[in-house]
Amino acid sequence: MRTITIADAAQPRLGRGVRLQIDSTTGKSVLLFPEGVLELNETAQEILIRCDGRTVSDIVLALSKEYDADPVALAADVRETLADLQQRKLIELA
Amino acid sequence: MTVPRPYALLAELTYQCPLHCPYCSNPTHYCRATASVAARSGRRSARPTTADAVDSPVLNGELTTDEWQRVIREAAALGVLQIGFSGGEPLARRDLADLVRAAREANLYTNLITSGIGLDDDRVRVLRDAGLDSVQLSFQSDDTDLADEIAGARAHQRKLDTAAKIRAAGIPLSLNFVIHRRNIDRLPQMIGLAEMLRAERVELANAQFYGWALLNRAALLPTREQVVRAREIATAAKARLAGKIDIFYVLPDYYETRPKPCLNGWGQRYLTVNPIGDVLPCPTASSAIPDLRFENVRARALDWIWRESESFNRFRGTDWMPEPCQSCPQREIDFGGCRCQAALLTGKASNTDPVCTLSPNRARVDAVLRDLNSSSNQIRDWTYRVNPKMVPARV
Numbered sequence: 001m002r003t004i005t006i007a008d009a010a011q012p013r014l015g016r017g018v019r020l021q022i023d024s025t026t027g028k029s030v031l032l033f034p035e036g037v038l039e040l041n042e043t044a045q046e047i048l049i050r051c052d053g054r055t056v057s058d059i060v061l062a063l064s065k066e067y068d069a070d071p072v073a074l075a076a077d078v079r080e081t082l083a084d085l086q087q088r089k090l091i092e093l094a
Numbered sequence: 095m096t097v098p099r100p101y102a103l104l105a106e107l108t109y110q111c112p113l114h115c116p117y118c119s120n121p122t123h124y125c126r127a128t129a130s131v132a133a134r135s136g137r138r139s140a141r142p143t144t145a146d147a148v149d150s151p152v153l154n155g156e157l158t159t160d161e162w163q164r165v166i167r168e169a170a171a172l173g174v175l176q177i178g179f180s181g182g183e184p185l186a187r188r189d190l191a192d193l194v195r196a197a198r199e200a201n202l203y204t205n206l207i208t209s210g211i212g213l214d215d216d217r218v219r220v221l222r223d224a225g226l227d228s229v230q231l232s233f234q235s236d237d238t239d240l241a242d243e244i245a246g247a248r249a250h251q252r253k254l255d256t257a258a259k260i261r262a263a264g265i266p267l268s269l270n271f272v273i274h275r276r277n278i279d280r281l282p283q284m285i286g287l288a289e290m291l292r293a294e295r296v297e298l299a300n301a302q303f304y305g306w307a308l309l310n311r312a313a314l315l316p317t318r319e320q321v322v323r324a325r326e327i328a329t330a331a332k333a334r335l336a337g338k339i340d341i342f343y344v345l346p347d348y349y350e351t352r353p354k355p356c357l358n359g360w361g362q363r364y365l366t367v368n369p370i371g372d373v374l375p376c377p378t379a380s381s382a383i384p385d386l387r388f389e390n391v392r393a394r395a396l397d398w399i400w401r402e403s404e405s406f407n408r409f410r411g412t413d414w415m416p417e418p419c420q421s422c423p424q425r426e427i428d429f430g431g432c433r434c435q436a437a438l439l440t441g442k443a444s445n446t447d448p449v450c451t452l453s454p455n456r457a458r459v460d461a462v463l464r465d466l467n468s469s470s471n472q473i474r475d476w477t478y479r480v481n482p483k484m485v486p487a488r489v
Contacts, residue, residue, distance in 0.1 A: 015294075016264075016266045016294060017227055017228045017265075017266025017294060017431050019203055019227065021201065023173075023202070025099050025173040030175065032176060032203035032227075032296055033174055033228075034227075034230065034266065035102075035176075035178070035205065035230070035268075035270050036230040037101050037102075037175050037176060037203075041385070062447060086337055087336050087337050088174060089294060089295070089337065089338075089339075089340045091252075
């Protein structure tokens with residue numbers, strides 16, 4: 001599988017036809033896409049609700065403030081999650 | 095046993111279809127005296143006719159708009175997050191946009207699974223405005239003549255037009271190719287068509303042998319050599335197009351050594367409601383497993399059917415499993431495979447899927463493969479799918 005590097009200046013957004021919503025059965029966030037449902041862990045959920053046109057660096061900054069976390073370690077987590085979602089066409093990078 | 099919640103509902107709105115694909119998994123004998131199937135047969139003799147959009151009022155005891163809207167609300171309340179509108183050809187239902195709207199109001203993700211015949215500009219707009227999330231458009235090949243021969247109708251050019259309309263309306267597009275002996279060698283060109291049409295997703299689905307496809311298995315099953323090559327092509331394309339087109343390759347299970355994890359387990363994630371309202375754990379179960387009695391949404395609430403009915407509980411979990419499944423470490427990975435395939439090939443739905451090499455019935459699958467691979471790769475006749483007879487609704 002091709003490795004995709006996520007640039008700091010990239011602006012991730014939900015992919016075309018992908019919906020982020022609350023699953024009323026569990027109260028947790030899910031991604032809905034053609035023929036699929038992805039139940040999100042808390043990290044993925046917190047990243048995805050911030051995929052609104054902001055850059056990757058801004059998302060990392062916002063999360064590190066919110067959770068009082070080390071931005072370097074956090075940046076690696078964010079990139080890994082975004083790369084995985086991008087490979088599956090669940091997000092697009094502008 | 096704790097009953098899980100379902101994630102997806104397949105709504106088979108009608109069995110009417112403008113195409114006649116011999117690989118269709120719809121039943122060859124339609125539900126309850128709605129059809130006497132006088133199969134048109136002949137491969138080359140059947141000249142493709144222009145595929146006309148079927149425009150049916152509510153026929154053959156099909157559920158009404160109100161009934162479908164109630165089913166949709168009940169499904170959402172049960173936990174369903176996604177609905178696939180299918181058939182037959184769901185566009186044959188003039189009330190499709192009303193059903194899409196009802197599904198969106200219930201917060202469901204809506205997917206239209208279609209041949210594309212009957213999807214003109216107006217209808218694309220109406221469906222988009224109703225909130226349709228995605229369209230899965232079927233193609234039979236990339237080549238017009240072959241595609242039309244498979245469909246038994248002149249449809250390919252119209253599908254290309256339809257794909258452009260779907261794109262222009264901004265609706266995400268998935269392509270679906272059912273793969274079989276007559277088109278499997280064109281896999282690279284078919285993937286190329288998906289790239290040209292800028293599809294988001296492509297499903298390359300080897301034919302599964304149920305309904306019409308089982309009837310036509312001798313004509314459809316690819317050779318081992320074809321299967322090996324196709325897998326290499328699909329794997330390479332998946333890597334090359336990662337992040338651009340999501341490619342989903344459905345394996346030809348007769349050539350596997352372990353069965354597919356059918357439905358992720360019986361009554362675990364999926365339910366199907368067929369045109370007359372029977373609720374099925376699997377779309378092919380009503381024809382494949384005749385001794386199972388299915389409940390109908392006209393008589394029972396969906397919640398009860400999902401949780402309590404015999405049909406949904408018969409093969410739920412692992413207690414029903416015979417050996418070799420019962421003591422198999424894979425039993426919660428593949429769930430013993432497909433109940434319909436076990437019923438169709440061994441005569442008993444509770445048997446291990448005979449695709450599994452641990453099954454005492456694997457020899458039946460091997461015999462089919464041996465017969466095919468030892469003979470020359472000749473073209474064999476198939477029988478085209480026909481529609482149920484039109485029986486006007488008694489009002």
